[in-house]
Amino acid sequence: MSDTLTIVDHPLVQHKLSLMREQTTSTASFRRLLREISLLLAYEVTRDLPLTTRRIETPLCEMDAPVIEGKKLALISILRAGNGLLDGILELIPAARVGFVGLYRDEETLKPVQYYNKLPTQMGERIAIVVDPMLATGNSSAAAIDLVKKAGATDIRFLCLLAAPEGVRRMAEAHPDVPVITAALDERLNEKGYIVPGLGDAGDRMYGTK
Ligand code: URA
DSSP states (O other): OOTTEEEOOOHHHHHHHHHHHSTTOOHHHHHHHHHHHHHHHHHHHTTTOOEEEEEEEOSSOEEEEEEEOSOEEEEEEETTTHHHHHHHHHHHOTTOEEEEEEEEEOTTTOOEEEEEEEOOSOGGGEEEEEEOSEESSSHHHHHHHHHHHHTTOOEEEEEOSEEOHHHHHHHHHHOTTSOEEESEEOSEEOTTSOEESSOSOHHHHHHTOO
């Protein structure tokens, strides 16, 4: 579909995602599964981070041990559902800086309107990973990435749990330089903008709201 799209088809990811999709899955289980999947997705989204070596001493000898090169990471969560992915990734990358972007949809224009934007400093020197579980229309994801680019970032990845073809196309048009990593590419959007078959409203399922 798009050369910048990666689908993480690992059996553990697919199994946990199926459990999350089921409507009978409780809020507590949904949250736990999202945290577990986010660890596995974090593994994929960081797989090309540049390595360098550091001279260390093991109990037996010295060696040049591989360590991640100095480029700093920024995790950018699109509120509010992005926080579910963010929490798990932060467990793996505790030193990452964190930013938040809040957007709502104007009911008349259907365009995303920004209500919050707090990004780490020195974005131009960081690898930015923008996270939101659901890539639906792609409008808010593309707008969030606009803000991240405006702050100076040039190395950006977008991580989600589920993507709709419409969202993937929108991202490829708006930000062809931004790779999209997802656990699944679903069939379509319905008339209300929900991903089908999807998992419902990710924020509601994560926080037990309606
Ligand atoms: N946001 C959600 O939480 N779910 C969808 O299906 C689409 C957008």
